[in-house]
Amino acid sequence: MSQARSLPQSKEALLKSYNKKLKDNIQSMLVNFEEIIKLARMDEDSQISKYTQTEEDQYEMQVRAANIVRAGESLMKSVSDLKQFMILNDFPSVNESIIRNAKNCKSLQQDLDNKLTSLRDEMAIDLFELEDEYYSSAFK
Structure with a gap:
């Protein structure tokens, strides 16, 4: 009541x-x-x-x-x-659901950002090695 x-x-x-x-x-x-x-x-x-x-x-x-x-x-x-x-x-439940979805999206975004950063770093290292190999090659 x-x-x-x-x-x-x-x-x-x-x-x-x-x-x-x-x-x-x-x-x-x-x-x-x-x-x-x-x-x-x-x-x-x-x-x-x-x-x-x-x-x-x-x-x-x-x-x-x-x-x-x-x-x-x-x-x-x-x-x-x-x-x-x-x-x-039922606004409290709706708000809770929105907050939960926002947290899930932020954690997914953070995870994807970390993966993209590591992929970028690996590509930079590989590119540096390829450039070094290309410019030091005798077959230019």
């Missing part, structure tokens, strides 16, 4: 709205599932014909199943939104 208090007002309100959506969607899934289970009741004598009652129950199950799917999709969208929120608003 201390982290929530340190967040700005808008972020805290956004997190509260995500929490409310989460509770509403789970409640919707639960209620619709319970109602589908209730539809699997034993036949009762009623004034409605069996075929009509079956059609009505089937239609209600389809609607409730669609409500469950809608609530599930809404939950998946909320998860995606929360991931995006955390990625975009």
